[in-house]
Amino acid sequence: MLLVLLVVVILNFLMLHLAPGDIADTIAQTMGGADEQDMAELRKQYGLDQPFFIQLFNYVVRVALLDFGQSHFYNLPVFDLIMERFPATLLLVFSAQILSLFVGILLGVYAAQNPNGLSSLFVNMFSLFGYAAPVFWTGILLLIAFSLHIPIFPVSGMRDITIESGNFFVHFFDVLKHLFLPMITLASIFFAYYSRLCRASMLEVLGADFVRTAKAKGLSKKNVLLKHALKNSLSPVITFAGLSFSAVVSGAILVETVYSWPGLGTLAFNSIISRDTPVLLGILIFSTLMVTVGNLLTDLTLKALDPRIKI
Amino acid sequence: MLENEEIEEPTIKPVKEIFLTFFKSYSAVTGLIILIGIAVMGFIGPLFYPTDPFDMVWMPFSPPGTDGFLLGTDYLGRDILSQIINGARVSIAIGFSAALVSCFIGVGIGSFAGFYGGWVEETLMRLTEFFQVLPTLLFAMVIVALFGSSVLSITLAIGAVSWASVARITRSEFLRIKELDFVLASRASGSNNLALIFRVILPNAAAPIIVQSALLVGAAITFEAGLAFLGLSDPNVISWGQVIGSNRIYILDATYTVTIPGIAIFITVLAISLVGDGLNDALNPKLRSR
Numbered sequence: 125m126l127l128v129l130l131v132v133v134i135l136n137f138l139m140l141h142l143a144p145g146d147i148a149d150t151i152a153q154t155m156g157g158a159d160e161q162d163m164a165e166l167r168k169q170y171g172l173d174q175p176f177f178i179q180l181f182n183y184v185v186r187v188a189l190l191d192f193g194q195s196h197f198y199n200l201p202v203f204d205l206i207m208e209r210f211p212a213t214l215l216l217v218f219s220a221q222i223l224s225l226f227v228g229i230l231l232g233v234y235a236a237q238n239p240n241g242l243s244s245l246f247v248n249m250f251s252l253f254g255y256a257a258p259v260f261w262t263g264i265l266l267l268i269a270f271s272l273h274i275p276i277f278p279v280s281g282m283r284d285i286t287i288e289s290g291n292f293f294v295h296f297f298d299v300l301k302h303l304f305l306p307m308i309t310l311a312s313i314f315f316a317y318y319s320r321l322c323r324a325s326m327l328e329v330l331g332a333d334f335v336r337t338a339k340a341k342g343l344s345k346k347n348v349l350l351k352h353a354l355k356n357s358l359s360p361v362i363t364f365a366g367l368s369f370s371a372v373v374s375g376a377i378l379v380e381t382v383y384s385w386p387g388l389g390t391l392a393f394n395s396i397i398s399r400d401t402p403v404l405l406g407i408l409i410f411s412t413l414m415v416t417v418g419n420l421l422t423d424l425t426l427k428a429l430d431p432r433i434k435i
Numbered sequence: 436m437l438e439n440e441e442i443e444e445p446t447i448k449p450v451k452e453i454f455l456t457f458f459k460s461y462s463a464v465t466g467l468i469i470l471i472g473i474a475v476m477g478f479i480g481p482l483f484y485p486t487d488p489f490d491m492v493w494m495p496f497s498p499p500g501t502d503g504f505l506l507g508t509d510y511l512g513r514d515i516l517s518q519i520i521n522g523a524r525v526s527i528a529i530g531f532s533a534a535l536v537s538c539f540i541g542v543g544i545g546s547f548a549g550f551y552g553g554w555v556e557e558t559l560m561r562l563t564e565f566f567q568v569l570p571t572l573l574f575a576m577v578i579v580a581l582f583g584s585s586v587l588s589i590t591l592a593i594g595a596v597s598w599a600s601v602a603r604i605t606r607s608e609f610l611r612i613k614e615l616d617f618v619l620a621s622r623a624s625g626s627n628n629l630a631l632i633f634r635v636i637l638p639n640a641a642a643p644i645i646v647q648s649a650l651l652v653g654a655a656i657t658f659e660a661g662l663a664f665l666g667l668s669d670p671n672v673i674s675w676g677q678v679i680g681s682n683r684i685y686i687l688d689a690t691y692t693v694t695i696p697g698i699a700i701f702i703t704v705l706a707i708s709l710v711g712d713g714l715n716d717a718l719n720p721k722l723r724s725r
Contacts, residue, residue: 143581256704258657260664261697268690374572411570
C-alpha cells in the first residue's frame with residue numbers, strides 16, 4: 125500500500141519534470157513576465173537547479189511530510205485545501221459503493237430465483253445502460269428530472285446555507301437530501317454489474333450439494349437462501365467491488381462536478397480551469413490513498429466472509 | 436493474423452465459422468450497422484452538411500426543428516446537428532486509437548509477464564496492479580493538464596491508463612497456452628522466444644484480447660467524453676462531451692443542448708457493446724456451445 129503511494133508520488137514528479145514549463149514559468153506568467161536573472165533566482169529558490177535525483181528525493185520527502193506545495197489560485201497550502209474537501213468525497217464514494225452493493229446483491233438474489241424472468245432482463249438492461257451512458261450525462265438527466273421539473277431535491281451543494289441552527293438531525297437530513305441524487309447517479313453505473321455477478325454466483329451455489337442438504341434438513345427457504353447460499357456466493361461480488369473502487373472514484377469526480385458537490389472532484393475541476401497543477405497532483409495522491417484504503421476494506425470483508433482467506 | 440499451417444490450433448475456429456456466428460446474432464449485426472452509420476456520418480457527413488460546428492449561425496437556444504436547424508442551436512447559436520456530425524469523427528477516432536494504444540501496451544506487458552514468469556512476471560504484474568488501483572480519470576486529467584490538450588495527448592493519456600485489463604487477460608491466456616504441446620513442438624523445432632510469443636502463442640490468445648479491446652473502445656469513448664466535459668478537450672475540434680460541458684449551465688433554458696449529445700454518446704457506446712457481445716459469442720467456443 126505504501127509502495128503504491130510512493131509510485132504515485134514518483135510518477136507525479138516525473139510528469140512535472142517532463143511537462144513543458146516549470147513552476148518558475150508559471151509564477152513568471154502570473155507576475156507578467158520576468159527576466160533571465162529573476163527566473164534563475166526563482167528556480168534556485170524552488171530547488172530546480174539541483175540534480176534530478178536530489179529534486180526527486182526532495183519532492184518525495186516533502187510529500188511524506190504532507191507538504192504538497194502551495195496552490196497558485198487559492199494561495200493556500202494544497203494539503204489544507206484537500207483536507208477541507210476530502211470528507212465530502214469520502215462520503216459520496218462510500219455511500220454510493222454501499223448503496224450499489226446493497227441494491228445489486230438484493231436484485232441479484234431475486235433474479236437468481238427466476239433466472240429467465242423479468243428481473244434478470246432488467247438487470248441485463250441496466251448493466252448495458254451503466255456501461256453505455258456517461259455518468260455525468262445520467263447525472264444531468266436526473267438533475268433535470270428531479271431538481272428542475274419535479275423539484276424534490278436541491279440542485280447543488282452539500283448543505284442548505286439558510287439552515288443555521290438546529291440539532292444534529294436537522295443537519296443530517298439536510299446533507300442526506302443533498303447527497304441523494306449524486307449518490308444515486310454514481311451507484312447507477314455499478315449496481316447492475318454487481319447484481320449480474322451476484323445472480324451468476326447465486327445460480328452456481330444454489331446447485332451445490334450443501335444447499336440441497338440445507339433444504340433436505342428442513343430449513344426454511346429464507347434461511348437456506350440468505351444464510352447458506354448468499355453467504356457463499358458473495359466473494360466474487362465483493363472482489364469485483366474492490367476492483368471497481370478506482371472507477372467509483374473516477375466517477376465521483378464527474379458526478380461532483382455535475383452537482384457542485386464540494387469534494388475533491390469539484391476542486392479538481394476548478395484547478396483545471398485555473399491551471400493549478402499542485403492541487404491536481406495532490407488530489408491524485410489522495411484519491412489513490414482512498415482507493416487503496418477501499419481495497420484494504422474489501423480484503424477485510426472477504427476475510428470476514430471466508431476465514432480460509434489469508435491476507 | 437498469421438497462418439500456422441503445421442500447427443494444430445486449439446482455440447481459433449475457422450474464420451468463416453466466426454463470421455457466420457457473428458452475423459447470425461441480430462443484436463451484433465444491429466450494433467455493427469449503427470457503428471458503421473455513425474462512422475460514416477462522422478467522416479463523410481461534413482461533405483454533405485458543410486456547416487462549421489464552431490460558426491455562430493443563428494440565434495442561441497433555437498429549439499430543435501425550428502428555423503431549419505434540425506437539432507437546434509446551442510448557447511452561442513452554433514448548429515448542434517453539425518456539432519453531432521463532427522463530434523462523431525473525434526469520438527470514433529479517439530475511441531479506436533486509444534483502445535489500440537492500450538491494446539499494444541497491455542499485450543506487450545501481459546505476454547512478457549505470462550511467457551517469462553519469475554521476476555519479470557512479478558514486476559510487470561505489480562505495475563499492472565498499480566494501474567488498477569490508480570483512479571484512471573484523475574491520472575489522465577493530470578497528463579492532459581500538464582502536457583496540453585490536443586487530440587494526440589488525449590488519446591495517449593487514455594491509452595496509457597486503461598491497459599491493465601488487457602494485460603491481465605493476455606497474461607492468463609499466455610500462462611495457459613505456453614504449456615500446450617504445440618508450443619513445445621515449435622520450441623523444439625528451433626523458434627526463438629520472440630517468435631514463440633508473437634507468432635505462436637499470441638494468435639491463439641487473440642480471441643479474449645479482441646473482445647476486451649472492443650469493450651475498451653466503448654470505455655475510451657466515454658472516457659474522452661468525460662475529459663471533454665471537464666474542459667480537457669482539444670480546442671480545435673468539437674467533441675460531444677465538450678458540447679455537454681459547455682452547455683451544462685444553461686439546462687434551465689435548453690435541456691436539449693445537453694440531452695442530444697448525450698444520446699449520441701449513449702448510442703455509439705451501446706452499439707460497440709453489442710458488437711463486443713457478438714464478438715464474444717463468435718470467438719469463444721465455450722460460450723457458443725451453451
